[in-house]
Amino acid sequence: MDHVVRAVDVGFGNTKYISSVVGGDIRCASFPSVAYPRMREPSGEPGYERRKTVAIPINGLFYEVGHEVELAADTFRATQMHDRYTETPEYMALLRGALALMRQPVIDLLVVGLPVAALTTKKTALEKAVTGTHDIGGGKTVVVRKALAIAQPQGALVDYAVQHGKMATIEREQSLIVDPGSRTFDWLVARGMRFVQAKSHSVNRGVFDVLQAIAAEIGHDIGTPYNDIEAIDLALRTGKNPVIYQKPYDISRAMPMAHSIAQQAVASMMRWIDASYSFQNIVLVGGGAYLFKKAVKEAFPKHRILEVKDPLHANVRGFQIAGMNHVDKLFSGSRVAAQGGA
Template identity: 40%
Template structure:
């Protein structure tokens, strides 16, 4: 039987996961915010009139968390995201993984592929893999009776640096893997909490030139929110409104009124430019770099700033960059599963 391979990219901002993939077809992905407030135990106040939230409730160490597309509606004003280096070992991270597994609707997972930022990979990848192997009790598919749960066994886990996912995604989906595995590649992932980058010959990392900086879109949005808040005379705590405005080009609404953030985007760009300078200082002038690939949710926002540092290169932003890493994780996992099956067949 064909091994079931699935990938999850738990970011500080969003959790991306693979729903389904058939060889030769596009990888089908989905996303929900990386928010996991404790689940309410109160009565259902919808009264059958309002739609129920698109969320699932998962148990982690006896605590119930509500995760999913509408999890934002379950959080109160005191809720705060986990933004630290031990994020991958937190109960919130586990809740997000189990939520993604529930949405996948698979009976088991032979190979689960996860990613970590470059600056925490060496420290946490073995502990993360060990933590995720085993049986996870998650909500049953929506066709089951309410409250039903199932056990999904994760049989093997592979953890890779997040920007490497962008390499596999771009190289394999564009039939360039054979060429790019023998070239120098700069893979950049502007995420929510960190700006990650990897310089690699194929997938062999040049550690001295790779790294991460705690300055992703969250810092950019925080700077913009502070400036907007001063203008409005109030504090802005929900950065997602600004994030959505940047991505869609649609003016956000504050206090019931449309607000022009054009000049505040310039403030955000200046903040991001500082982070890109850190990257450029580590990478060098890039004269030996053959390909520069951008993936991740902040790819479009950072592109022109990175182009300033590498003016002689043609930068490539992957298709639907928010899903690039998780698509790459999936393709890397399938390669691993195939090689394992081949090795087992030879040994038999």
């Protein structure tokens, strides 16, 4: 029997999901991790203009999420960057928004991710919350039969091994996966495909801290508070200076501060790991890889820092591969248990 496997990685900055699987071709997509609550379904409001979003009903409200969510925005951008993020209605709205965009009415196994530091405390509760029937609005539902939560960088490790044809050899190697996200800077030490929990962790020193520090520096320079985080992020990714008061602002002036924050995150990691010479693979992934690459290289000057194609989606792509590799085993176990109890 062919089981339907899908993966979602609800991050603090972006929600990544598997948009389609055709044979060995796994396609990913993402949208901002922003959910705007409304009292009514937005398509029924006066003057509504159709946009690439979905409205997810939760607890009497409609949370609008999706690719064009910025068109639904008011002037306040709500964020849920705290340790109980997975328990919020915003998290569930983002997850269900991804389920709606997948267009799969029944998913046999849904793989989701957690920061390394949250895995031991949040895994069971998240798997329970994700399993079951999800109302995605418009009279439609998605049924998730089983859920599996794994550490976010563990997905990236699987993706790296597949991309580089190392699934057979990596079992004899030690690896370090470094995953700078929006809120958390995660790292995972692995022997083969299994992570070493005592040396793997997360710290709250991610991309958002870098962007916020740069915004503060810009605000100091221009003499007024500056909070266009998206413009800073775009400028850093493209190398084009943001336009402020109709003039390009030289963002390179703020880069020493950005590098200092990246160094702080890497220094926290170095206190947890030892014997760095034993790593055969040091892999840098995540949407914030471009901001942390220099600091990681400084910490490991004798290593080659490895990367993957499309690092933003490395975790969710690896989740999908891991789920496809294990789904038959999970369901065969369920059948054996059912037969034994009959």
